[in-house]
Amino acid sequence: MRSLGMIRLRHRPVPPAPAAPGDVLAEAEGVSVRLGDHQVLTDVGVRVRAGEVLALVGxxxxxxxxxxxxxxxxxxxAAGAVRIHDREAAEWSAPELALRxxxxxxSTTLSFPFTVEEVVRMGRAPWTGARPEEDEAAVAEAMAATEVTAFAARPFSALSGGxxxxVALARVLAQRAPLLMLDEPTAALDLRHQELVLRLCRERARAGDAVVVVLHDLGLAAAYAHRVAVLRAGRVAADGPPEEIFTGSLLSEVYDQPVEVLPHPRTGAVLVLPVRER
Structure with a gap:
């Protein structure tokens, strides 16, 4: 009779093999979503590639x-297909997904008085077979990258919103999955830490990961995203490099607000500015 330990070992989820630059790690094809009486997405298609930061804006x-x-x-x-690591999303188990x-x-809320370090360590939960030193290194690296090491022992509930x-981002980084999906990670942050978060996104992409980030700040999207998908009323209005698809006419129409797109006078980088009356 096999021991319980052998059974657990056999069914332990296996991490994915390293992706090559440009590999599609997530894909939505013809996706539609309806929530209650509201059609939220209609026939949406988008691909997320290794080595790339994809910003979702709108x-x-x-x-x-x-x-x-x-x-x-x-x-x-409700309709369409979603694939993660070249496999139908629904076919992955929760532990397998957590490694990918x-x-x-x-927003992140916790009902118990966990410390900052304990929250970040939650990101290591999928790595059941990791050595303790691997977990310690991942947690320490994530906390240092997000500049939260100094308050590692403080209760999460005692922290400011930013x-x-x-800390929530550090938990995601400690998970060390090759596909990062971040929903408005800069919303509560000051200028310095907004730039920090987007630099981290770029670093993860440079290391071979794929990053999807929802942003409201078009300037940040233009500066840090390799590719941008502009959504309007549940459809993709444009998809491509920001320097190609960020135009005054498109953004003015999508946002129902006059917008001008200019080159930075020193670097030539794309600047997105609302048109304001003086």
């Missing part, structure tokens, strides 16, 4: 967070 209610949830396999679509994608929701957001 006005409130455009379907950005819903699309992120669908790509993360947290929300099943890490998700940062818009501090909580960075």
């Amino acid at each position: 006005p409130n209610g455009a379907g950005k967070s819903t699309l992120l949830s669908v790509l993360a396999a947290d929300l099943p679509p 994608r890490a998700v940062l929701p818009q 501090e909580r957001a960075r």
Whole structure:
């Protein structure tokens, strides 16, 4: 008779093999989502590639967070297909998914008085077979990257909104999944830490990961995303490099607000500015 330990070992989820640059790690094809009486997404298609930061942008209610949830396999679509690591999303078990994608929701609430370090360590839960030193290194690295090491022993509940957001991101980074899905990670952050988070996204992409990030700040999207999907009323209005698809006419129409797109006078980078009356 096999021991319980042997059975557990046999069914332990296996981490994915390293992806090559450009590999599609998540894909939505012809996806539609209806929540109650509201059609949130209609015939949406998007691909997420290794080595790339993909920003989802668009006005409130455009379907950005819903699309992120669908790509993360947290929300099943009413129609269409979703694949993660070249396999139908629904075919992955929860432990297998946790080794392949890490998700940062818009807000994180906890009912128990966990410390910051304990919250970050939660990101290591999928790695049941990891050595203790691997867990320690992943947690320490994630906390240092998000600048939360100094308050590792503080209760999560005692932190400011911006501090909580960075701790939640550290948990995602500690998970070390090759596909990161971040929903408005900069919303509660000051200028310095907004830039920090987007630099971290770029670093993860440079290391071979795929990053999907929902952003409201078009300037950040233009500066840090390799590719942008612009959503409008549940559909993809444009998809491509920001320097190609960010135009004044498109953004003015999508946001129902006059917008101008200009080159930075020193670097030539794309600047997105609302047109304001003086």
